[in-house]
Amino acid sequence: MALLQISEPGQSTNPHEHRLAAGIDLGTTNSLIASVKSGLAETLADEQGNHTLPSVVRYTEKEIIVGEIAKLAASEDPLNTISSVKRYMGRGLNDINELGGRRPYEFVDTDSAVPRIHTVAGDVSPVEVSAEILKSLKQRAEASLGGSLTGVVITVPAYFDDAQRQATKDAGKLAGLNVLRLLNEPTAAAVAYGLDKSAEGIIAVYDLGGGTFDISILRLNKGVFEVMATAGDTALGGDDFDYAVAKWIMDEAGIHDDTSHHQMRRLMRDACAAKETLTTAEVAKINIELDDGSTWSGSLTLDTFNKLISPLIQKTLLPCRRALRDAGVEVSEVQSVVMVGGSTRVPDVRAKVGAFFDQEPLTDINPDTVVAMGAAIQADILAGNKPDDDLLLLDVIPLSLGLETMGGLVEKVISRNTTIPVARAQDFTTFKDGQTAMSIHALQGERELVSDCRSLGRFALHEIPPMVAGAARIRVTFQVDADGLLSVTAREETTGVESGIEVKPSYGLTDTEIETMLRDSIEHAEDDVAARMLREQQVEAERVLEALEAALADDGDLLSQEERKEIDLVADKLRDLSKGNELRAIKDAMAELDKTATEFVARRMDGNIKKALAGHNVNEF
Amino acid sequence: MAQAQTHFELFELPVSFDIDLQDLSQRYRDLQSAVHPDKFANASDQERRLSVEKAAAINDAYQTLKSPQHRARYMLELQSVSFDDEKDMALDPAFLMEQIELREALAELSEKDEPLESLNKIMKDIKQRTDKILSEIREQLISGQLDETQKSNVKQLVHKMQFLNKLQQEAEYQEENLLDMI
Numbered sequence: 001m002a003l004l005q006i007s008e009p010g011q012s013t014n015p016h017e018h019r020l021a022a023g024i025d026l027g028t029t030n031s032l033i034a035s036v037k038s039g040l041a042e043t044l045a046d047e048q049g050n051h052t053l054p055s056v057v058r059y060t061e062k063e064i065i066v067g068e069i070a071k072l073a074a075s076e077d078p079l080n081t082i083s084s085v086k087r088y089m090g091r092g093l094n095d096i097n098e099l100g101g102r103r104p105y106e107f108v109d110t111d112s113a114v115p116r117i118h119t120v121a122g123d124v125s126p127v128e129v130s131a132e133i134l135k136s137l138k139q140r141a142e143a144s145l146g147g148s149l150t151g152v153v154i155t156v157p158a159y160f161d162d163a164q165r166q167a168t169k170d171a172g173k174l175a176g177l178n179v180l181r182l183l184n185e186p187t188a189a190a191v192a193y194g195l196d197k198s199a200e201g202i203i204a205v206y207d208l209g210g211g212t213f214d215i216s217i218l219r220l221n222k223g224v225f226e227v228m229a230t231a232g233d234t235a236l237g238g239d240d241f242d243y244a245v246a247k248w249i250m251d252e253a254g255i256h257d258d259t260s261h262h263q264m265r266r267l268m269r270d271a272c273a274a275k276e277t278l279t280t281a282e283v284a285k286i287n288i289e290l291d292d293g294s295t296w297s298g299s300l301t302l303d304t305f306n307k308l309i310s311p312l313i314q315k316t317l318l319p320c321r322r323a324l325r326d327a328g329v330e331v332s333e334v335q336s337v338v339m340v341g342g343s344t345r346v347p348d349v350r351a352k353v354g355a356f357f358d359q360e361p362l363t364d365i366n367p368d369t370v371v372a373m374g375a376a377i378q379a380d381i382l383a384g385n386k387p388d389d390d391l392l393l394l395d396v397i398p399l400s401l402g403l404e405t406m407g408g409l410v411e412k413v414i415s416r417n418t419t420i421p422v423a424r425a426q427d428f429t430t431f432k433d434g435q436t437a438m439s440i441h442a443l444q445g446e447r448e449l450v451s452d453c454r455s456l457g458r459f460a461l462h463e464i465p466p467m468v469a470g471a472a473r474i475r476v477t478f479q480v481d482a483d484g485l486l487s488v489t490a491r492e493e494t495t496g497v498e499s500g501i502e503v504k505p506s507y508g509l510t511d512t513e514i515e516t517m518l519r520d521s522i523e524h525a526e527d528d529v530a531a532r533m534l535r536e537q538q539v540e541a542e543r544v545l546e547a548l549e550a551a552l553a554d555d556g557d558l559l560s561q562e563e564r565k566e567i568d569l570v571a572d573k574l575r576d577l578s579k580g581n582e583l584r585a586i587k588d589a590m591a592e593l594d595k596t597a598t599e600f601v602a603r604r605m606d607g608n609i610k611k612a613l614a615g616h617n618v619n620e621f
Numbered sequence: 622m623a624q625a626q627t628h629f630e631l632f633e634l635p636v637s638f639d640i641d642l643q644d645l646s647q648r649y650r651d652l653q654s655a656v657h658p659d660k661f662a663n664a665s666d667q668e669r670r671l672s673v674e675k676a677a678a679i680n681d682a683y684q685t686l687k688s689p690q691h692r693a694r695y696m697l698e699l700q701s702v703s704f705d706d707e708k709d710m711a712l713d714p715a716f717l718m719e720q721i722e723l724r725e726a727l728a729e730l731s732e733k734d735e736p737l738e739s740l741n742k743i744m745k746d747i748k749q750r751t752d753k754i755l756s757e758i759r760e761q762l763i764s765g766q767l768d769e770t771q772k773s774n775v776k777q778l779v780h781k782m783q784f785l786n787k788l789q790q791e792a793e794y795q796e797e798n799l800l801d802m803i
Contacts, residue, residue, distance in 0.1 A: 151662070180662050224650050318800060325793065382662035392654050418684070421658060423677040481673050482658040547664045594667045601668045605656060605675055612655035613633050616648060 019150040021180070021383035022141045023188070023375025026130065026154055026168065028086040028211030028237060029342070031055050032369060033137040034376035035145060036385070041192065041373040044144045052368065053140075056083040057132045059119035066136040075265035079106060080119045084239055085133075087211045088115070088126040089171075090163030092507045114167075114509050127171045127509060128517060134175035151180040153379040155371050157212040158184035159232030159398045161444050162456050162486050163507040169483065170514055174521060180382040182483040185209070186216035187227055187395055188374030189340040193365055194220045195377065195391075201335040202228075204323075206353050206361065207371075208316060209341035211237040215320045217327040217334070223390040228327035229417045230398050231319035236312065238275070238343035244308040245271035245300065253288055253296040263291050278305050279345045306348045313352050320356055326417045337361040342368055394419055397480050399454075404441035408450045413478050416446065423479040427493075430474075434466040440476060442486065455506040459488045461499040474499065530583075537586050541578035544590060545571060548597065551604060558603045570596045627699060628682035638696060638762040640686060649683045690782050693758045693775065702772050704779075712781065720784055723747065727791055736799055744792050751785045754778050 022035045022044070030052040034043040043051045050068065058070035058081040065073075074081045082105065088096055093107060093115045106118040116123035134154075142148055154177075156168050165182055172179040186205035193199065200220050207214040214232040218225055246267040249255070255263065270286055277284035278300070288296045324331065337357045343349060344367050354361050381389050396417045402410040403426070413424050428438065439460050445453030464472060473493040480486050490499040504510075509517075519529055548571060556564065574589040629636045632648050654660070656675040661668050685691045694704065726743055730736045761767065761775045 181659070221650070224654075226650075318797075321800060322797065378659075382659060384663045390654065392650070392657060393659060394653060394657075419680045421673045421677040422680055423674065479673065479677065482676075543663060544665045547668070551664070551668075594665055597665065598667060601665070601671055605668070605671050608655040609631075609652060609675070612651045613648060615651070616633065616644075 018385055019383040020141075020145050020147050021150055021376075021379035021385065022137075022145075022152050023183075023372050023377070023379045024134065024137055024152055024154045025185070025188075025369075025372035025375060026086065026133065026156075026171075027055055028084050028209055028239065029055055030210070030368070031133050031137060032372035033141050034369070034372040035141060036376050036380035037145075041376040041380075043369050043372055044141050046140050047143070053133065053137060054083070055086065055133050056081060057085070057129050058082075059121035059124065061120050064121065064132055066132050075262050075269060078261040078265045080121070082117060082119075082124075082129050084211055085126045085129040087235065087239075088117075089130065090161065090165070090167040090507050091115075091126075095507075112509070112513060113505060113507050114513075125509065125517075127167050127174060128521075130168070130171035131174035131521070134171055134177060138175060138177060149177065150383050151178040151379065153181045153183050153188075153375040153382065154179055155183050155185045155188050155375050156484075157207075157209070157232060157234055158186050158214040158216055158227075158230040158395075159212070159234050160484070161234075161399055161454055162401075162484070163454070163505065164234065165484050166505070166508050169485070170509055173514065174517055176521075180379060182485075183375050183378055183393070184214070184216065184227070184230070184395055184484075185212075185371045186214045186230065186340065187218070187225060187393055188372075188378070189338060189370045190216070190218050190220070190225055190374070191377055191391070191393065192370045192374035193338050193362075194225060196365070199336065202329055202333050204320070204334050204337045204357060205340055206316075206320070206337060206344065207232075207340040208343040208349060209237050210343070211235070211239045213237060213316050213319070215316070215323045217323050217329055224392045224394065226394045227396045227419075228329065229323045229325075230396055231323040231326070232398070233315065233319060236315060237341075238272075238346075240312050241275055241309050241343065241346065242268050242271040244312065245274055245305065248300065248304070248308055249286060249288060249296075249298070252298050253290070255288075255290070260291055274300050275305070275346070278302050279347060302347075309346070309348065313349055316349075317352065317356050320353075331356075331358055334359070338365065338370075339363050340367050340370055395482070395484070396420060397422065397484060399444045400446055401456075401478065401480070401486065402443050402445075402453065404443060404450050409448055410443050410445070410450055410453050414480065420480050420484060421482050423477055425475050425477045428474045428476060429470050430464065430467065430472045431469060433469050435469070435472075436464045436466050437462040438464065438474070440488070442478070442488070456486065457503055457505040457508070459490075460502040460504070461490045462502070463497065463500045465492055465495045465497050467494075534581055534583050534586075537583055538578050541574055541586050541590055544593065545575055545578075548593070551600075555600075555604045555607060558607060559600055563600070567593075567596055567600065628685055628695065631679065631682050632686065634686075636696065636699065638689075638692060638759050640692070642687065645683070645686060649679065652679045689755050689758070690779065690786070693762060693782075694779050696762055697767075697772065697775055697779065700767060700772065702776060704776070712777065712784075716781060716784075719750075720788070723788055724791075727788070727795055730795055730799070737796075740792060740796055740799065744789070744796075747785055747789050747792060751782065751789070754782050754785070758782070 022033050025032045032043050032052055034041050045051050053067045054071040056070040058065040058073050070081055074083060093109055096107060108116045108118050108123050110116050114125045116125050138149060154168060154172055156165055169179055169182060186207045189205050189207060190203060202219050205216045212234050213236045214230060216230040217228045219228055249267055249271060270288060274284040274286050282302050284300045286298050286300060290296060334357055337353060337359060339361045350361055380386060381391055397414060397420050398416060400412050400416045401414040402412045405411045413426055414422055439458055441458050442456045443450060443453040444456055447453055464474060474490055475493050476488060476490045478486060478488055488501055490501060570593045574593050577585050577589045653676060656672050658669060658672045658676060661672040685695050723743060730740055733739045758775055758778045761771055
């Protein structure tokens with residue numbers, strides 16, 4: 001009798017088998033991971049049964065600790081215990097200083113565009129800190145699901161700019177995750193809520209988390225979730241409520257601004273506790289242990305608390321107004337307001353949002369888990385577990401994208417709230433005879449001056465064919481993909497020569513930096529770097545072959561016998577090579593297969609488009 | 622090959638200024654369901670790239686066809702009307718005078734007792750003018766192939782519309798400022 005073949009858990013190559021996928025809510029204060037099990041999305045618990053993982057990472061000389069245990073050490077070891085790192089993602093040192101409040105870490109200025117935090121275990125970037133949180137969630141999911149993850153969807157605030165998104169994706173990569181998609185948090189919440197309640201029509205998602213605020217207006221129609229507009233503030237959240245309360249305690253107790261890091265952390269912890277008490281009580285008692293050993297006691301009434309946070313809530317209503325206008329929607333057209341994020345538990349937030357939208361906001365869904373659940377639903381579909389699902393998410397770019405022109409002005413190329421993916425081309429010409437290079441400065445924001453917008457990076461074009469000044473026509477295409485990430489390509493139109501492009505991100509890690517971090521982290525885990533890279537390439541090859549097989553099964557008739565033979569030949573070659581251990585050869589064979597299948601892929605896509613409209617009346621031209 | 626396809630062809634619609642927006646958005650959703658990158662998450666790099674390109678092209682076509690102003694301009698471009706020279710285009714003095722007045726009214730808002738109310742009035746005014754120009758554009762474009770005089774007329778109208786849009790944006794910006802101060 002033949003031996004039974006058993007594949008590694010989670011790495012089955014059978015296309016009909018369930019692939020393990022998860023949705024990750026990488027939050028400012030807490031993170032969650034969820035997965036779809038027997039058709040239902042649920043958050044996954046650790047061995048102790050905890051679902052939320054505090055987004056806190058503690059570095060010691062020996063090890064890296066993530067979560068609850070790290071959080072407990074925050075006031076005892078403040079400089080090596082990093083919390084709210086999401087606030088620093090995709091930010092430069094100058095931004096961090098502008099965030100306001102006292103930052104309880106030692107930031108180190110480096111040659112890199114990305115600042116580092118000094119710890120006993122060395123200097124770490126916010127991306128690496130986030131990667132530790134993701135690694136911990138990955139381990140939890142793999143233990144809970146009993147296999148390795150095929151891919152994940154990580155959520156980001158809708159109002160995150162390009163640099164913040166890129167940083168999040170880099171963190172996923174560093175954690176050894178296959179990031180299928182970055183999904184906007186309010187959109188994720190809308191998916192979980194919409195599918196659960198079979199909602200249709202226009203909804204508003206008000207998402208106030210620990211450190212970020214988003215408002216999205218969506219239209220739900222038969223499984224299509226269309227974001228009409230989004231607005232927000234990536235530096236506003238429950239942390240700011242805590243800070244306002246901490247400030248109040250300091251004033252009342254006579255604690256000065258230059259108090260110790262320990263004292264500051266204790267204050268923030270007690271302020272947060274008082275805020276939580278006030279979600280159900282009228283008054284919160286506060287006892288503060290001072291540095292000199294004495295104690296201060298006081299009480300914070302709900303009334304005083306509401307006054308303290310009132311300007312912060314007000315700050316969220318302006319984006320609400322703007323999002324409605326950009327969506328072209330009146331308050332009366334909004335059918336429901338979905339409240340997301342722990343900070344929407346604050347009674348006055350609910351009251352003010354209710355007053356603004358002129359209706360009772362929905363609070364019957366769990367504001368802490370809904371984002372992770374929505375992400376899990378999308379991850380399940382993207383992983384290929386539900387090939388016939390008609391769920392479609394159409395999201396938008398939150399901030400306008402522009403270029404620097406003469407005189408420090410910004411010319412808008414793509415306006416905010418344009419549906420993604422989007423591509424726009426802009427033509428440029430040379431200024432001097434024989435010029436072969438030029439630099440393009442890309443920015444994000446709504447203002448006219450370069451200095452008021454956020455610099456994304458500089459794209460240096462080279463290999464422009466030398467011509468007389470003004471003769472070259474360089475078409476630069478800016479593309480924003482479904483993750484909201486920008487890429488740039490350039491081509492000289494009269495000669496058809498593609499220009500080389502070098503990207504210098506203003507606030508991001510360079511490819512080399514990521515490579516180095518990746519190597520370090522693998523070495524740290526005492527893994528074999530080469531073996532891991534080979535394994536990843538093999539999985540990639542398997543994925544491509546599997547996708548090709550499925551495509552050939554569906555649309556093989558688009559090819560002549562000759563063409564089919566050619567594709568099969570190259571595919572077989574890749575299949576053989578992927579069983580071996582020559583990384584380079586596998587890569588080359590994949591590139592060859594890509595090239596051979598170009599025409600097939602294009603025909604298939606056109607065929608899809610034709611089929612999509614087949615149900616409509618064909619209008620005669 | 623694909624580049625030669627017009628937005629109307631992509632949506633399998635006849636070239637016409639009158640579009641059923643409900644039908645258009647249904648076609649849009651069906652097209653996106655067929656090409657969106659989320660449907661190709663497991664495909665080869667090449668297929669994923671192509672899907673992003675197609676999805677972007679469909680988004681672009683949809684935005685153009687959805688907006689009457691962009692649709693009008695696009696229909697003129699299909700008839701080889703170029704908008705490169707519009708900066709030199711002479712607009713009638715009466716229209717320009719109105720524009721200046723509206724602009725001044727916007728600039729003087731902060732001096733008014735009820736700036737928000739005055740602003741609402743101005744925005745309503747802009748909307749009415751825009752609607753009027755739109756119906757004029759529609760009348761011209763309905764006849765299909767335009768002669769040179771008609772082309773020049775519609776071009777003028779599209780140009781006016783752009784002026785009004787700028788004004789509208791300016792008004793919205795002012796509104797944001799006013800609300801910010803409250």
